Amino acid sequence: MIKYSIILIGYMGVGKSYIGRKLAEELKIDFFDLDNYIELSEKKSISNILYEKGEIYFRNIENKCFNLLLKKKVKYVISTGGGTPCYSNNIELIKKNESLKSFYLKSSVTHLTNRLFYEKENRPLISSIDCKKELNSFISKHLFERNFFYNQADYIINIDKKKTSEIILEIKQKLT
Numbered sequence: 001m002i003k004y005s006i007i008l009i010g011y012m013g014v015g016k017s018y019i020g021r022k023l024a025e026e027l028k029i030d031f032f033d034l035d036n037y038i039e040l041s042e043k044k045s046i047s048n049i050l051y052e053k054g055e056i057y058f059r060n061i062e063n064k065c066f067n068l069l070l071k072k073k074v075k076y077v078i079s080t081g082g083g084t085p086c087y088s089n090n091i092e093l094i095k096k097n098e099s100l101k102s103f104y105l106k107s108s109v110t111h112l113t114n115r116l117f118y119e120k121e122n123r124p125l126i127s128s129i130d131c132k133k134e135l136n137s138f139i140s141k142h143l144f145e146r147n148f149f150y151n152q153a154d155y156i157i158n159i160d161k162k163k164t165s166e167i168i169l170e171i172k173q174k175l176t
């Protein structure tokens with residue numbers, strides 16, 4: 001049994017949920033997807049919460065749900081939303097908890113742009129950006145602001161050009 005619970009952080013589209021689920025399966029521990037947990041507790045999609053109630057409301061609920069998940073009395077993997085570590089006291093919650101190890105799944109602006117351009121419809125923060133060049137510059141600025149938080153993770157894993165199995169292996173190696 002591993003010693004730590006795991007928190008995955010990183011920008012939209014890096015595969016936090018997919019990788020988190022697989023990792024938890026391999027480690028035989030619980031998996032929680034924060035966005036999914038928020039949707040279940042609010043009985044609304046993230047897009048609808050943002051659209052109907054606005055971002056401040058969403059960030060408060062995100063913080064509340066994250067606090068609840070962190071208190072689970074089991075070992076777990078939590079996949080956060082792209083903005084989670086950058087709002088409220090979420091990064092402090094991660095850093096001060098000695099039973100957690102955090103991983104920043106890092107991808108380049110070019111890779112993120114290519115990936116997100118074709119799957120932006122369900123992502124409320126970028127869905128209205130129509131041109132790839134504009135998306136590239138949005139992500140570039142956004143990452144510049146967010147890297148301050150992402151870089152506080154215990155480990156940084158570069159994910160570009162890697163298979164899921166390689167990323168999972170890298171994470172597992174850091175835990176031993």
Ligand code: S3P
Binds near residue numbers: 010016035081083125
């Ligand atoms: C957000 C990312 C989303 C979701 C919300 C806000 C962000 O999660 O939490 O739309 O601020 O980057 P994913 O990273 O899972 O897409």
